[in-house]
Structures are given as C-alpha cells and as structure tokens.
Amino acid sequence: MLLRATALGLILLAPVLSLVGCGGKRDAGESQGFVVSIGIGEPKFLTPSSVTESNGSDVLNALFTRLVDYDAQFRPVELAAESITSTDNKVWTIKLRAGWTFHNGEPVTADSYINAWNAGAWGPNAHDGNYFFAKIAGYDAMNPHDAKQAPSAKKLTGLVKKDELTFEVTLSEPYVNFKSMLGYTVFFPLPLAAFKSVENNEIDPAFQEAPIGQGPFKMKGQWQHDQNIETVAYDKYAGAEKPKVAGITFKIYQHLTTQYQDLLAGQLDIISPQLPLENMATVKEDLGSRFKQSPASTIQILAFPTYDKRFAKVGIRRAISMAIDRDEIIHTIFRDSQVSLRSFIAPLVPGYRENTCGEACQYNPKKARELFEAEGGVAAVGGKIEIAYNVDGGHKPWVDATCNQLRTNLGVECVGNPQPKFSEMLTKAEKKDPMGMFRMGWIFDYPTMEAYLGPLYSTHGSSNYYGYSNPEFDRLLVEGDHAATPEVAILSYQKAEDLLARDLPVIPLRYARNSFAHSTRVANVDIDTFAHVKLLELTPATP
Amino acid sequence: MSGFLLRRLLQTVLTFVGATFIIYALMFSIAKDPLQALAGEKPLSPSQRVQLTAQYHLDRPFLVQYGYYMKGLVTGKFGRAISGRPIADVLAESWPRTIQLGLMALLIVMLVGVAGGVYAGLRRGGVFDQTSLAVTLVIIGTPIFVIGTVFQSLFAVKLGWFRPSFAPELGLATYVLPAIVLGMLSLATGMRLTRTSVAENLRADYVRTAAAKGLTHRRIVGVHVLRNSLIPVVTFLGTEVGGLMSGAMVTEGIFNIPGIGGRLFQGIKLEDGPLVVTIVSLLILIYLVTNLLVDMLYAVLDPRIRRG
Numbered sequence: 086m087l088l089r090a091t092a093l094g095l096i097l098l099a100p101v102l103s104l105v106g107c108g109g110k111r112d113a114g115e116s117q118g119f120v121v122s123i124g125i126g127e128p129k130f131l132t133p134s135s136v137t138e139s140n141g142s143d144v145l146n147a148l149f150t151r152l153v154d155y156d157a158q159f160r161p162v163e164l165a166a167e168s169i170t171s172t173d174n175k176v177w178t179i180k181l182r183a184g185w186t187f188h189n190g191e192p193v194t195a196d197s198y199i200n201a202w203n204a205g206a207w208g209p210n211a212h213d214g215n216y217f218f219a220k221i222a223g224y225d226a227m228n229p230h231d232a233k234q235a236p237s238a239k240k241l242t243g244l245v246k247k248d249e250l251t252f253e254v255t256l257s258e259p260y261v262n263f264k265s266m267l268g269y270t271v272f273f274p275l276p277l278a279a280f281k282s283v284e285n286n287e288i289d290p291a292f293q294e295a296p297i298g299q300g301p302f303k304m305k306g307q308w309q310h311d312q313n314i315e316t317v318a319y320d321k322y323a324g325a326e327k328p329k330v331a332g333i334t335f336k337i338y339q340h341l342t343t344q345y346q347d348l349l350a351g352q353l354d355i356i357s358p359q360l361p362l363e364n365m366a367t368v369k370e371d372l373g374s375r376f377k378q379s380p381a382s383t384i385q386i387l388a389f390p391t392y393d394k395r396f397a398k399v400g401i402r403r404a405i406s407m408a409i410d411r412d413e414i415i416h417t418i419f420r421d422s423q424v425s426l427r428s429f430i431a432p433l434v435p436g437y438r439e440n441t442c443g444e445a446c447q448y449n450p451k452k453a454r455e456l457f458e459a460e461g462g463v464a465a466v467g468g469k470i471e472i473a474y475n476v477d478g479g480h481k482p483w484v485d486a487t488c489n490q491l492r493t494n495l496g497v498e499c500v501g502n503p504q505p506k507f508s509e510m511l512t513k514a515e516k517k518d519p520m521g522m523f524r525m526g527w528i529f530d531y532p533t534m535e536a537y538l539g540p541l542y543s544t545h546g547s548s549n550y551y552g553y554s555n556p557e558f559d560r561l562l563v564e565g566d567h568a569a570t571p572e573v574a575i576l577s578y579q580k581a582e583d584l585l586a587r588d589l590p591v592i593p594l595r596y597a598r599n600s601f602a603h604s605t606r607v608a609n610v611d612i613d614t615f616a617h618v619k620l621l622e623l624t625p626a627t628p
Numbered sequence: 629m630s631g632f633l634l635r636r637l638l639q640t641v642l643t644f645v646g647a648t649f650i651i652y653a654l655m656f657s658i659a660k661d662p663l664q665a666l667a668g669e670k671p672l673s674p675s676q677r678v679q680l681t682a683q684y685h686l687d688r689p690f691l692v693q694y695g696y697y698m699k700g701l702v703t704g705k706f707g708r709a710i711s712g713r714p715i716a717d718v719l720a721e722s723w724p725r726t727i728q729l730g731l732m733a734l735l736i737v738m739l740v741g742v743a744g745g746v747y748a749g750l751r752r753g754g755v756f757d758q759t760s761l762a763v764t765l766v767i768i769g770t771p772i773f774v775i776g777t778v779f780q781s782l783f784a785v786k787l788g789w790f791r792p793s794f795a796p797e798l799g800l801a802t803y804v805l806p807a808i809v810l811g812m813l814s815l816a817t818g819m820r821l822t823r824t825s826v827a828e829n830l831r832a833d834y835v836r837t838a839a840a841k842g843l844t845h846r847r848i849v850g851v852h853v854l855r856n857s858l859i860p861v862v863t864f865l866g867t868e869v870g871g872l873m874s875g876a877m878v879t880e881g882i883f884n885i886p887g888i889g890g891r892l893f894q895g896i897k898l899e900d901g902p903l904v905v906t907i908v909s910l911l912i913l914i915y916l917v918t919n920l921l922v923d924m925l926y927a928v929l930d931p932r933i934r935r936g
Contacts, residue, residue, distance in 0.1 A: 100742065127894070130712070150747070205677065233678055288713070310717075310718070310721065310886070311721070311722075311886030311890065311891075312794075312796065312886055317845070334800065337886075338793070338884050339880070339881050339884055339893065339894070340881055340884070340889050342674075342777070342882075343793050343881075343882065343883065343884045346780055346781065346785050346793070347634035347791075347792050347793050347794075349785045350784055350785045350792045351793065352791055352792060352795070477897070497913075623744065
C-alpha cells in the first residue's frame with residue numbers, strides 16, 4: 086500500500102523532474118560590452134504610427150531618430166532633418182540629411198517618410214497615431230466621416246517628393262507649430278522592408294516584432310513579449326552624436342514596484358520616468374544622488390460639466406478652487422512627486438506663464454467661504470458636491486483629501502464618485518448623466534501651448550468632454566495657429582489662456598514631476614522633453 | 629465504477645459550458661466600451677471604431693459572439709487579443725512558465741507540507757507541533773502579496789540569495805522563491821490538514837486493533853494510518869492545482885514572471901474580452917480535469933467509493 090502512495094508521488098513529481106532536466110543555463114555574456122537595462126511596461130505596438138503610449142515610444146526612441154529635437158526653451162531644432170522651412174506656414178519643405186541608412190542597409194529617402202505617413206494616415210489601418218496626420222492636406226479623403234464608407238484616396242495629396250532627400254508637406258490650414266509636431270513618434274520613416282504593399286498602405290504585421298529604424302540602436306533578435314527587447318549600437322549610425330554604450334536592453338515589467346526591487350538588487354540600471362509612489366518615502370535614503378526629478382508635461386485638472394446646472398455660476402467654481410489647498414495635498418499624498426499648477430498648461434512649453442489662474446487658484450479658505458455663501462452656498466450645489474474619478478488610476482486618496490478640504494472650508498458635504506474606468510466617465514459625460522465634477526489628466530503630444538489649449542478647451546477639442554465653448558477662445562486659437570511665427574502665435578495663445586482664467590471651465594490642480602533613478606553602473610542619466618532617457622549621453626560609471 | 633466515471637464526466641462537461649457562458653457574459657457586459665478602454669484617455673477616430681468593432685464581432689448579438697468564441701475554443705482557433713497578438717501565441721509562451729511555477733509550488737507543498745504534517749500528527753502536542761501551529765496560523769492569516777513582497781525584499785534585495793524578478797537565463801532556479809511564496813498558503817493548509825488527519829487516525833479503532841494483533845508501530849503508521857490519512861490530503865492537493873494556477877496571478881505579478889496569471893491581469897486591466905475569456909476558460913478546464921482526476925484517485929484509495 087505504501088508502494089502505491091509512493092508511485093502516486095512519483096507520477097506527480099515526474100513533470101517537475103523532467104523540467105529540471107531541460108532547464109539549461111544560458112550564458113549571460115558580459116563579453117558584448119557595456120549594455121544598459123531600462124525598465125518599461127509591455128508596449129502595445131511598435132509600428133511608429135501606432136505608438137502613442139510611453140512604453141512603445143521609449144523603445145522606438147532607441148531605434149529611430151526624430152526629425153527635430155528641442156532646445157532648452159523647448160523650441161524645435163533639426164535633428165534627422167537638415168532643414169524644415171516654410172514661408173507661409175502652409176507649405177513646408179523638409180530636407181533630409183544625406184548619408185542616413187536604415188539598420189538593414191536601405192538608404193533613408195523622402196519616400197521613406199512619405200510611405201510611412203501615408204500608411205499612418207490611411208483610415209482603415211486604424212493606427213493609434215492616425216489623428217496626427219489630420220492637419221495634412223488630403224487627410225479627409227483617406228478618413229471619411231462615415232467610417233463604413235471606403236476612403237476615396239489612398240495617398241495624402243499634401244505630400245510631394247521633390248528629390249531623393251526633399252519633400253514638401255502642404256497643410257490644409259496654415260499651422261505655425263508644425264515643426265514642433267514633427268518630433269513625435271508617429272512621424273518616423275519606414276524602410277520598404279516594413280511594407281507588404283506600399284501601394285495599399287499595408288504594413289507587414291511582422292514588422293513590429295523587430296522594427297528596422299535609422300536610429301542609434303538596432304534590434305538584436307525579436308521582441309520577446311513580456312520579457313525584454315534587446316538592442317545593440319548601430320555601427321553605421323549617421324547622427325552627429327554616437328552612442329557611448331554597446332546596447333540598450335528594455336526589460337519589460339508588469340509592476341513598477343518590481344522594477345524598484347530589481348534596481349536595489351543591481352539587476353536593473355534605469356527606472357524612468359516614474360518611480361513607484363510607495364517607494365517615494367524612502368527613495369532618498371535608498372539611492373541618494375542616483376534619484377533625480379524633472380518637470381513633466383502631465384497636468385491634472387478637475388472639470389465642471391457644462392450640462393450640470395449646479396456648477397453653472399463662475400463664483401461657485403472659483404470658490405471651490407480657492408478652497409483647495411494644492412500644496413498640502415501634494416505634500417501629504419504625493420510626497421512632493423508633483424507640483425501645484427496654477428496655470429492651464431504645464432511649464433514645459435514656450436509661452437508658459439506662472440499663475441495665469443490668478444486669485445482663483447490661491448488657497449484662501451476665508452474668501453472661498455464668503456464667495457460660496459454669496460453665490461447661494463450649499464443649496465446652489467444641490468446639497469453636496471461630487472468628484473468623479475476612475476478607480477483604476479490610484480486617484481482615490483487625493484480625491485478624498487480634496488473632498489475633506491471642501492467639506493471643512495466650504496461647509497458642504499462632498500463625496501468621491503468612483504467610476505470603474507475613465508471611459509465610463511466619458512460615456513456618462515456624453516449622455517449628460519449627472520456625476521459631479523470629474524478628474525482629467527493630459528499629456529502633451531509635442532511642446533506647444535496649442536497642444537494643451539486645442540484638445541482640452543476649444544469647442545470641438547478632441548478631449549473637451551465637459552463641453553466648454555467660447556467663440557472668442559476658438560477665434561484666438563485659430564489666430565495663433567495662423568500666425569506668422571511661433572513667437573507671434575504665443576501672444577494669441579496667451580490671450581486665449583487668460584479667457585480660461587476668467588471662465589474657469591476647469592480647475593488646474595498640479596503637474597507631474599518625472600522621478601527617475603539609476604544603478605551604480607551607469608552615469609550621465611538624464612531625460613528629455615518627452616520623458617525619454619537620453620540614450621546617447623549614457624556612459625559607464627567611472628569607479 | 630464505470631457508472632461513477634460516466635456521471636462525473638458528464639458533470640464536468642456541463643460545468644464547463646455553464647461556467648464559460650457566465651464568464652463570457654460577465655466580461656462583455658462589464659466592458660461598456662472596450663474599444664475606448666483600450667485607447668485610454670485619448671479619443672478614437674470613427675474609422676478606428678468601425679475597424680475594431682468588425683474585427684471582434686462587437687456589432688453582433690451576444691449569443692452570436694459567444695457562438696464564434698466557442699467555435700474557436702473547440703477548434704483551437706483562439707483568435708487575436710485586442711492588442712493584435714494571436715492568443716494562441718500568448719498562451720504558448722505563458723503556459724509553460726505558469727506550469728513550471730505551479731508544479732514547483734506543488735512539489736514544495738507536498739514535500740514540506742505533507743511531511744511536516746505527518747511529523748506533527750505523530751508527535752501531537754510536541755514542540756514541532758506547537759511551533760508549526762503558530763507559524764501556519766500566521767501564514768494563513770497573511771495575504772499572499774504581503775508574503776511575496778516581504779520575501780522579495782528580504783531574500784532577494786537584502787540578502788541577495790535570489791533575483792527579485794524573473795530571469796530566464798537562470799533556468800528553473802528562477803522559480804524557487806516565487807514557488808515558495810505561491811505554495812505558502814497551500815503548504816500551511818496542507819500541513820494542518822495532514823496533521824489533524826494523522827492525529828485522528830492514530831486514535832481510530834482499527835489502529836488499536838492492529839496494535840492488539842501485534843503489528844509493529846512502523847507498519848501501523850506506514851501502511852494503515854498514512855493511507856487513510858492521505859485521502860483528504862489528496863483531495864486537497866488536487867483542488868489546489870487549480871488554485872495554484874489562478875493564485876499565480878498575484879505571485880507572477882510580484883516576481884514579474886510572464887506567465888498566464890500576468891496575462892490575465894493585463895487582460896482584465898485592458899478589458900481585453902477575448903484574452904480574458906480564453907484564459908479563464910482554460911483555467912476552468914484545468915480545475916475540472918484535476919477534480920476529475922482527484923475523484924478517480926479517491927476511488928482508488930477508498931474502496932467504499934468505487935463500490936458504493
């Protein structure tokens with residue numbers, strides 16, 4: 086009988102034993118030179134015009150070089166392009182630098198860009214970055230409003246090849262900041278090898294498993310899903326600045342906290358652009374000067390839906406804003422990983438001014454209470470204030486803290502209104518369901534004021550879910566877009582921002598700070614405007 | 629015996645169909661707008677919407693969607709996850725890791741849990757019994773992610789005995805710490821169960837009879853007590869196989885093991901209906917099959933069941 090029990094044990098053991106047999110050790114191999122590992126999450130896609138989230142763009146940033154970079158004042162300067170010029174801001178001439186090649190040896194030409202942009206703009210491809218091409222002439226014909234209809238054109242009429250290295254981009258409307266846009270991931274070129282059919286804008290689905298770019302690093306093998314993406318320095322890289330490390334390995338993590346543990350244990354070199362909040366309390370102790378911070382483009386705001394009568398009075402909105410102690414919440418809840426925001430845009434763009442919101446964003450509980458009572462008080466907001474938020478984003482602590490402040494300072498009942506997903510808040514906003522104020526975040530696509538003002542506050546803005554509409558604001562925005570130079574445009578944009586301070590359709594709360602950290606192996610770690618690690622500056626640490 | 633088997637088999641099939649249907653219905657009624665959820669806080673263009681809707685049959689009635697899904701499941705065509713990757717690829721990559729992790733955890737549970745339980749049961753009231761009672765009670769009362777994070781900080785970061793995260797170049801060694809964490813809860817429960825079972829059987833009438841017949845203590849314990857004590861333990865271990873597979877979700881997350889638990893977590897977060905439903909269906913299948921096997925083993929171990 087004991088025999089049978091033993092046999093049973095062996096049967097259950099057998100698979101494990103056989104697995105022990107085949108689990109061979111692989112050589113970690115330091116022989117290939119100094120490789121830096123960077124922690125990311127699993128990217129959604131790696132085809133440039135589909136990449137609008139940070140994990141994918143971190144990887145593409147190694148494999149590709151963008152047309153423009155940005156200077157210390159966040160103004161665009163040519164990088165892969167030799168010159169980007171326009172006389173009327175409508176027709177732009179892009180001249181590429183000579184001698185650039187893709188990792189497979191193919192030369193980079195005007196066609197590499199034209200083909201890639203056409204594929205990105207082609208509606209049926211349904212690429213995430215499709216909307217970036219909307220400013221180029223011919224976009225509408227490729228993206229009919231009734232999406233069930235077949236598009237009437239396969240190519241953007243606004244893209245014309247002039248010679249091997251020059252092409253002309255015609256926009257449907259003049260746009261002064263077009264050059265700033267070109268630094269974004271979706272504008273990378275593609276080699277012919279990426280296409281199944283250039284004619285039909287068809288990209289090979291296998292391309293993103295090992296993307297071929299023209300950047301400083303090239304793929305080493307394939308994208309190992311949920312594990313890592315390895316790259317090595319591209320020896321024929323044509324950029325002026327060459328990589329100083331032998332390769333970059335992007336290690337893919339499910340949770341940020343595991344990245345932190347790996348960094349402490351010396352198994353990971355760089356975490357960027359955000360450290361786990363739960364480690365912020367001990368990070369200075371753990372890492373000392375290897376922990377760094379820089380301003381980020383993400384802003385957090387509270388929006389007042391225009392369909393909700395309770396918030397119709399500007400006075401009520403001002404009172405609520407003045408009753409919120411931003412600094413206190415940031416200190417206690419976010420442990421100073423964020424900064425109070427008192428303007429409607431983040432300080433990472435030319436034209437940013439501090440405190441455009443004025444008195445309305447200064448914490449003043451006494452005045453807030455007076456104003457609140459004068460505007461009708463508790464009765465005016467229907468007995469209580471609600472703040473809707475999505476529970477999957479870790480927003481509960483600060484929403485509760487905000488509510489506590491409103492309760493204390495305005496003497497009104499305030500509750501958080503948890504929603505399972507951000508998308509469900511949007512659905513409610515569209516149906517005009519009452520849910521109270523709601524939270525929103527915004528990251529710019531490229532560093533201009535318009536990248537905040539347009540989508541968030543203009544009447545037809547793509548993310549204006551609260552329905553703010555001011556014809557004067559819209560007019561100033563168009564005036565800015567059509568201005569002769571970026572400097573002139575800023576004047577119009579700033580006037581538009583001043584209107585927001587008057588109308589207060591949203592309350593600015595705070596902007597994020599990138600918080601990044603690195604191991605003792607690597608030095609010169611810094612991040613750029615888009616919160617990417619500056620890969621070309623990385624060097625081994627000198628002992 | 630064959631009647632018993634047939635009945636159990638039929639039950640299994642029915643449970644499978646019923647359970648997958650409920651899961652499918654739940655997943656797709658929760659996701660009001662899976663496409664927008666996928667896009668995050670950025671709006672989708674109308675043409676993207678049409679494309680994606682057609683791709684996932686989201687415009688068809690619910691029963692038709694379920695039909696498509698069952699057809700795919702039965703024929704092994706799982707389709708594509710919302711991220712565009714073939715689900716079959718995702719599964720083929722993830723399963724082996726979860727199975728390795730799960731089996732290693734099970735091995736630890738069997739070796740440490742059962743052996744410890746038997747020892748504690750034989751020396752009831754002794755020092756080992758008392759300490760293990762205290763320790764297992766603490767373990768049962770602690771959430772697995774707490775155990776996981778503490779072990780990770782202590783053994784991997786502070787002491788450096790293990791890597792804090794999955795390192796495929798280490799082979800099976802990389803699963804040791806996660807397997808200990810994953811097996812911890814079952815180990816504690818298994819140990820208590822074995823201990824009680826052994827202790828109870830030691831006092832049973834047949835043990836006294838055997839002793840009266842003059843059998844050696846060794847033979848009484850080794851053959852009679854152990855075999856009878858193992859019956860509840862085998863049932864428990866069997867059901868734990870399913871439990872370990874799904875418990876892997878937390879452990880895999882902490883240790884960054886790209887297994888089935890991690891994919892499930894990701895799928896739920898992205899409201900990736902096709903992926904979640906496929907994984908959960910397979911988990912159900914494993915659970916049902918192990919239960920079936922356990923019942924059959926049970927019949928082997930306990931003649932009353934197969935003859936009853």
